[in-house]
Amino acid sequence: xxxxxxxxxxxxxxxxxxxxxxxxxxxxxxxxxxxxxxxxxxxxxxxxxxxxxxxxxxxxxxxxxxxxxxxxxxxxxxxxxxxxxxxxxxxxxxxxxxxxxxxxxxxxxxxxxxxxxxxxxxxxxxxxxxxxxxxxxxxxxxxxxxxxxxxxxxxxxxxxxxxxxxxxxxxxxxxxxxxxxxxxxxxxxxxxxxxxxxxxxxxxxxx
Numbered sequence: 001x002x003x004x005x006x007x008x009x010x011x012x013x014x015x016x017x018x019x020x021x022x023x024x025x026x027x028x029x030x031x032x033x034x035x036x037x038x039x040x041x042x043x044x045x046x047x048x049x050x051x052x053x054x055x056x057x058x059x060x061x062x063x064x065x066x067x068x069x070x071x072x073x074x075x076x077x078x079x080x081x082x083x084x085x086x087x088x089x090x091x092x093x094x095x096x097x098x099x100x101x102x103x104x105x106x107x108x109x110x111x112x113x114x115x116x117x118x119x120x121x122x123x124x125x126x127x128x129x130x131x132x133x134x135x136x137x138x139x140x141x142x143x144x145x146x147x148x149x150x151x152x153x154x155x156x157x158x159x160x161x162x163x164x165x166x167x168x169x170x171x172x173x174x175x176x177x178x179x180x181x182x183x184x185x186x187x188x189x190x191x192x193x194x195x196x197x198x199x200x201x202x203x204x205x206x207x
Contacts, residue, residue, distance in 0.1 A: 005031045009039045013049060019061035021052070021076035023084035052123040056080050071125055074110045075099060078128050087116035089130065090146045093154030100151050100171050102164065141187075144172060145180040148195065149187050157190045168198055 008030050016022065027036040037055075044051040050060050052072055060069035075091070082089045092111035097103035110126065113133035121128045141149065148168065155164065172180070177198045184195050 002035070005035055006039045006042075009036065010043065010048070013043070013059050016059060018059055019070070019073060019076075021056065021058045021073060021080045023057075023080045024055045025084045026080070052077060053081075053121050055084060072123070074107075074126050074128060077121075077123065077126075078110060078112050078130075081121060081128070081130075082112075082114070082116075085116055087114045087130070089114045089116075090133075090143075091150055092131070093150050096147050096150035097154045099147065100168070102151055102155065102167060141183050142179060144176045145183045148172065148180055149184060149191055152191045152194055153188070160194055165194075165197060172198065174199065 009027050012027065012030070013020075013022065024033065024036050024040060027039075030036075031039065040049065040051075040057055043049045044057060048059075049057045050069065050072070051057050056077060058072045058076070060072070062068075063070040075095075078089060078091075081087075089112040091099055092113055094103070094107050095110050095112065098105070098107055108127070110128045112128065112130050114130040116130060116132065118132045119130050121130075151168075152160065169177070177195075180195050181199060184192050
């Protein structure tokens, strides 16, 4: 194996920072698939990186509390899988709520809508399910707007209060909130009415 290529792969991994998740295909611009696979396999054997599922690894962060490698980020795993297959994915409602900090309950199964096939993956400590659903919410909306729509659906119309609105204003900047108003006009009516409340009023200092 070309040691120079192996060093480039290692440098890229270290450059992404601790906790990052990547797939073999993320390195095909600097190595062949077989070379990248072999390099990652050797790094996993040396415990520099951690193999999560076939073709997907992380550069584990360290948990000071547990004094051991921290658990991998399920959302980052899902996105690495999606990149590897060329899928567009969207967190389903319960997953979206967790990602936005609107639910303290960690999902037992992380669910995503996908324009790829329905598939399930499992690693030590978690599960991810991709559900085929090619529609306007996965293919037309920007990722942040789609995340917002799914979170609101997960809460339900009666679950929206001023606290939720405040949290969402903190999670989305002015540009993202304005984009959501433009993009989401054809989603469920009550969801769109909530989204229209998010942009800060003129002169307000919302983040």
